[in-house]
Every structure is written in C-alpha cells, then in structure tokens.
Amino acid sequence: MKTPLTGQFTPRRALMLATACLVLAAWGPTVTLPLARFHGIIVLDVTQSMNVEDYSADERPQSRLDAAKAALHEALQALPCGSRVGWGVFTEYRTLVLLAPLETCAHFRELGSTLDSIDGRLSWAGRSEIAKGIFWALRQADVMPHRPSIVFVTDGHEAPPINPRHRPHYDGKPGTIAGLIVGTGGLQPMPIPKFDPAGRRLGYWRADEVQQQDTYSMGRATSVGQEKLVETEEETGTADWATSGNEHMSALRERYLQVLAQELKLDYLRLDGGNAGARSLSRALGRSALAQRVPTKVSLGGPLAAIALALLAWTFRPAFRAARYRGTASPRSPGTAKP
Amino acid sequence: MTDFEFSAPWLLVLLPLALLPWWSRRRDLPRHAWVALLPKDRLSDAIGLGLKLLATIALAATVIGLAGPYRGPTTVTRVGEGAEIAILFDRSRSMDLPFTNNSSIGNRAETSGDSKGRVARELLLRFTAARPFDEFAMFIFSARPMRALDFTSSPEAIRAAITANDVGRGLGETDIGTALEAGVAAFESRPYLGARVILLVSDGGARLDPDVRHRLTDGLQRVRARVYWLYIRSVGSATIRDSAGLELSEAIPEVALHRFLESTGVPYRAFEAEDPKELGRAIEDIDRLEKHTIVTTAVAPRRELAGWWFAIAAGCVGLLALARVRQRESWGTA
Numbered sequence: 001m002k003t004p005l006t007g008q009f010t011p012r013r014a015l016m017l018a019t020a021c022l023v024l025a026a027w028g029p030t031v032t033l034p035l036a037r038f039h040g041i042i043v044l045d046v047t048q049s050m051n052v053e054d055y056s057a058d059e060r061p062q063s064r065l066d067a068a069k070a071a072l073h074e075a076l077q078a079l080p081c082g083s084r085v086g087w088g089v090f091t092e093y094r095t096l097v098l099l100a101p102l103e104t105c106a107h108f109r110e111l112g113s114t115l116d117s118i119d120g121r122l123s124w125a126g127r128s129e130i131a132k133g134i135f136w137a138l139r140q141a142d143v144m145p146h147r148p149s150i151v152f153v154t155d156g157h158e159a160p161p162i163n164p165r166h167r168p169h170y171d172g173k174p175g176t177i178a179g180l181i182v183g184t185g186g187l188q189p190m191p192i193p194k195f196d197p198a199g200r201r202l203g204y205w206r207a208d209e210v211q212q213q214d215t216y217s218m219g220r221a222t223s224v225g226q227e228k229l230v231e232t233e234e235e236t237g238t239a240d241w242a243t244s245g246n247e248h249m250s251a252l253r254e255r256y257l258q259v260l261a262q263e264l265k266l267d268y269l270r271l272d273g274g275n276a277g278a279r280s281l282s283r284a285l286g287r288s289a290l291a292q293r294v295p296t297k298v299s300l301g302g303p304l305a306a307i308a309l310a311l312l313a314w315t316f317r318p319a320f321r322a323a324r325y326r327g328t329a330s331p332r333s334p335g336t337a338k339p
Numbered sequence: 340m341t342d343f344e345f346s347a348p349w350l351l352v353l354l355p356l357a358l359l360p361w362w363s364r365r366r367d368l369p370r371h372a373w374v375a376l377l378p379k380d381r382l383s384d385a386i387g388l389g390l391k392l393l394a395t396i397a398l399a400a401t402v403i404g405l406a407g408p409y410r411g412p413t414t415v416t417r418v419g420e421g422a423e424i425a426i427l428f429d430r431s432r433s434m435d436l437p438f439t440n441n442s443s444i445g446n447r448a449e450t451s452g453d454s455k456g457r458v459a460r461e462l463l464l465r466f467t468a469a470r471p472f473d474e475f476a477m478f479i480f481s482a483r484p485m486r487a488l489d490f491t492s493s494p495e496a497i498r499a500a501i502t503a504n505d506v507g508r509g510l511g512e513t514d515i516g517t518a519l520e521a522g523v524a525a526f527e528s529r530p531y532l533g534a535r536v537i538l539l540v541s542d543g544g545a546r547l548d549p550d551v552r553h554r555l556t557d558g559l560q561r562v563r564a565r566v567y568w569l570y571i572r573s574v575g576s577a578t579i580r581d582s583a584g585l586e587l588s589e590a591i592p593e594v595a596l597h598r599f600l601e602s603t604g605v606p607y608r609a610f611e612a613e614d615p616k617e618l619g620r621a622i623e624d625i626d627r628l629e630k631h632t633i634v635t636t637a638v639a640p641r642r643e644l645a646g647w648w649f650a651i652a653a654g655c656v657g658l659l660a661l662a663r664v665r666q667r668e669s670w671g672t673a
Contacts, residue, residue, distance in 0.1 A: 015660035022401065022653035026646045086499065089485070096430075097506055098479070098487040100499040110496040113489040121483065140506045302405060305649055309356070309401045312656065316359040316394055 011315040018315075021308035025301040033298050036291035038079055040149035040179075043088035043095050043137050044068060046120050047128035048205070049157035049250040051193045054186035055273045062273075063193075064184040068153045069115055071271060074278035075285050076112060081105035082296040083285075086148060087114050088137065093129035095137040101148050121199050128159040131168045131260060134181070138170070138264065141177045149290040150179035153271070156253030156260075157185075159210065175265035178289045182281065183270045185252035192250050205248045343644075346407030353402045360394035390662055397655035404648030414636040419472030422534035422629045423490060425522045425564075426463065428501075429541035430479040432509035434459070436573065455571045456509065458615045459540050460501050466622045467497045474532075474635055476525050477501065481510030484521035490529070492635060513543060515596065516551040519566075523558035533633030535564040538625070542571040544579075544593030556603045565606040567625055568597070572613050579609055 044050075046065065053061035057070065076085065084101035099114050137150045162168070191204035254270060261268040269284045271277045284290075345351065434456035467475055477488040477500040488500035522537040537559075547555070559566065570579060570593065577591040589595045600607045608628075610621030 012660060012663040015656055015663060018397075019653055019657045019660050022649050022656055025404070026649035026653055028643075028646050086503065094507065096479075096485070096510070097503040098485060098500075099496075100503040102496055102499045107493060107496050110488060110491050110493060114487060117486040117489070136507070144506055301645055301649065302407075305401055305405050305645075305652075308649075308652070308656070309353070309398070309405065312394070312398050312401065313356055313359060316363045316398070318359065318362040 018308040018311040025304040034293040035296040038083040039292040041086040045154035071278040075282040078282035090133040093132040155185040179266040189249035350406040357399035400652035421472030431513040480518035482512040515545040526562035534631040544596030
C-alpha cells in the first residue's frame, strides 16, 4: 500500500481501510501480553501514633491512618487492571496479612471495604516495633505464593524507643523481596491521641505515660544510679532515633525510615497530603520494582479504532487552501453587511 | 441506559472531529469550470447531505467507542440455595498446633504435621467453593476481631481471605466475645436476604461477661442469625459433648460458651472435632443444614459497549467507501 505522502493513498482506499479497522475493532480481538502489574501486600501501621492528626482533608484535621487510607483508595482506582493488591496490618512487632493479593478490577469493592475496616481498633497490642514489623512482612512475603512485594505504610515511630546501637537485625537477604516504605506524618512533633478500646477519645498521651528511653539504656531493676544495661555513647544527629523525653509526641521519623529502606533495599516515599500525595503514591505503586509480569489481556479494539479515526480525519480534512482562495476572492471585513 | 459511563471520558474532547465533513471539500471530484453552471439537482444535494451525515456519525461513533463506554457494574438478583455466612476464624497461637489424638499423648513424634488452623482452612476452602450461592464474610480474631472480607460471593476473594491466614504465627490472646459481637454487627446494617449464619471456628471457649452475654443475646435475636460453633478440640481440652456422660462444669470455658450459646434463643449447634475427619464431617453437616432459599444480589461485571459503537462506525464508513466506489471518477469515463 502506498503512503499518503506519495499521493496514491486516495480517500477511497483510506475509507476501505478504516472500514476494515472498525470491523476488527467491533469484533474485539485481544492479545495476551506479559505486562508488569503491581503485585503486593500493602501493610498499614495501625499503632497509636498513626492517629496523630497532621494531615488535613476538607480543611479539617485528618489522621495519618486516614490520610494513608484515602490515598490508597485513590491508588486502588488508579492501578491498571491485572494489578493484585493484598492488605495487612502492623502492630506490636508483627505484620498480619488480612487478605492475600486479589486482582484489583474484579475485586474493587472487596478490596475497598476491607481497607475501610482497617483502623486503630484493630491494634491488638500497645507496642510498635516497626523494624521488626517490616522484617516480619518481608519474611511472610518470602513464603507466600508468587512472592508479593511489600508496601509498608508507617510513621517510623518506634515504641518503646530503640537504641541505635542495638537495633533488631534482619536475618533474611535484603533485596529478595521488593518493597516500598511509605512515610506518613509531618515533621513537626504532635501529641498522640489516646483512645479507649471502644474507640472513644481520651485526650492525649502525656510525657509520664509512655516509655521515654530505650530498654537498653534503662538498666535493670537492680541497676545502681545511672548504670545502663549496655554502654552506649550518645548518638547525635545521624538519624532521628529516639527523642529522649519527647516520645509522647510523634513526628514522621523520616531519616530512620530511610536508613531502614536503604538497609533492606526498599524504596522510600513520603506521603504528602491531599491529591498530590495520592497521585505520587499511585505512581510509586506502578513502578516496575513492585510489579510482576502477568499475562494480561490487552484489547486491540482501541488501537484499531484509533487508526480508523486517523484515516477518517485525514479523509475529511478541511480544505485549507480552498478556504484561503475563497478568502481573497470575497474579502470579509468588519462592517461588510452580508446579504 | 441507567448507568452509562466512560472509562476514558477525556477522549470525548475529540468529538468535534465529527464536524470535519462539513468543513472539508471533496478533492477527488470531477472538476468543473464553474460550479454555478451545473444544474441544480435535489437528489444530488440530498445524497451529498446524507454522505456528510454518515461521515459525521462514523467519526462520532468512533470517538465515543474510543472513550470506552460501558454499562454497570450492574447488580443482578440471584435466587439459589444458600446463606449469608460470617466466618469467625480463631487466629490464636494454639491454632498453629497440630491435631493430636488421645493415643498420642506424650508421644510428640506421632502428631500429624498439619496444624489445626491449616486443616480448618483447607476444609473451609472446600466448603466455600462448594456453595456458590452463599455470601461469605470473614473475620479473624485474637484479642480483637478484624474484618478481612465483607460479604461477597466472589470465590477468589473468599479464597484470598482464607489463605491469608496461611502465613505467620497466630496471635497471643483470644477474645471470643468481641468476635461474636463483630459477627452480629456484620449483619446489623444489611437487609435481610435469607438465612444468616455465624460460623465460629475456634479451638477454645470463653466465659463471657454478663454484659457481653446480654448484648450478644439481644444482637443475635435481632439479626436472626443461626450460630454454628466448630470446636476444634485439642488434647487435654474439655469436651462439650453431653453424651460423654461426664459432669459438664461451667467452670470450663468451652462448656460455658456452649451453654451460653444454647441459651441465646437462636438456633445453635456445636460441632466438636478432634481430628481432620471429624472436622470434615462437621462441615458437611453444616452444608446439609444450610439449604435455604436465598435471594442475593451479585455484581455483574461491567459491560463494555465500545464494540457496538465501532460496529455503527464500521457500517457508516463501509457505506461511504461504497459510495465512492460507485462515484464517477471524471467526466471522461463512465
């Protein structure tokens, strides 16, 4: 077939080709291609610091957990069909998988309603040992079918505080499970709301109600004076570990999470508020590191119809030259009355 | 066309392309010195207008098709034999232990490899797969109940909720009271469709507070749910079978729970299983008991309608092509 450039491509041929394309498109052929689609378990930190309201939605304060859930709802919608999402929750020192990965388009309602029901009341214990929770999630992913990637949504607030020199150790091989740590929260320390088991609010945690020091620095019950369980020098500035004396306040421990991400070969993303945050989260989830190639049916109807549309538009393209010619023959100027 | 939507509505900005035919001039027509010399021909005018209309329809239909029109997802009503079943699945650590039969007490080597939890999950998978008309919801509980899945009849979703429990150890504590309350609450906001079942799968019982007992009795009667307790009995645990001839004391948590559930006034049955076979029989029993007509609404997947629009466009463009084949190339040849 000749291209339009050679002049042999007549409108008649274009129309016949367009007809063929449209007939094919109407018939709806599909091809199955191995496309990269997100396949992972998204773990939400449901510990108390996630109730800190340092996001806002509709000009009202929004908790970290609610902000993360809103962004995840958006992401769920934005992920292309064929993506598989599972949900998990983190408290204490472990991750619990609630729902194994499910295809997002066919199970949008189910995935959405399970996400809705994730809240702070699921938390079964008061501790929040985040590093261990991430390790746990990675280890679980390693034994699950298809080895899903792990997305861990947290603010990095370890409770009780950890000692930078005596941090939990990951016994797996970093990098075997791909993952993303999503840091939530603001950088300004904020008071942590306190709730009773029924979810009623009881004010905020006070300084004397939480463990301010890591266990290693506290010493034993029998320790004398300032004697510590282990000798540590004061680490300053390398990462935002514990904020001695300020553990009842919570901010996003971003540098800590970045250190963890680096050590475990995971990606890191800070969750911004509002739509921008939701969009960047969707983009991050779409990245190929978290994806697996799955045979995905791709419809050829769209591309075929697009070709047909281009052919039709070419066939019926406006005659610019003729218009210009007409323009000089009967000049239209303002004020010229038309009959 | 109640809920007619587009998956790529922004492509509709291309719709003005449909006006192109009214703008363009045919380049492949025989040339005339002066158009005004030609006699006026109403038939030709009408045909010209018709062809332009066809072209407009073709362009518009193609653009609409490209924007991905679809209908739904619509809900379809299904009538079948089944029930709405809320599964309360014990995630406490003891469920990770293997079944043991009495003869193997003290002989660890003889215990079968599969944990109680794993066997229970496998049977639940079979049970749910065999009941396509049921709506299942799944709660896992330890110290707190967690909703893993809201009521759905999607087999994949149910499987995902059950198999999620394959990984990781169980949790420390168990609170059956709040779990049962969560099961009641699951029905609370739903219209009554048919048989409602709370299926408690646990390896232990609990003595409930009078408060909780009161709330549960009320709740169970209000939502009209039947309760089945699949009691996976471990070695050394109490039996709740009256036939055992033993004095059943309410001091035993399992007996206390059993007595309480009997007293709620809603239909209740306990199935005690000591080994995988018994557990399988219990599940078959429940399957037999729960054959009631249920009217459920299933979500039919959305229907893509692009094909119809492309077909319309194909028809129009086909006619246009045909018209051009029939048309005179020039005045010279016929």
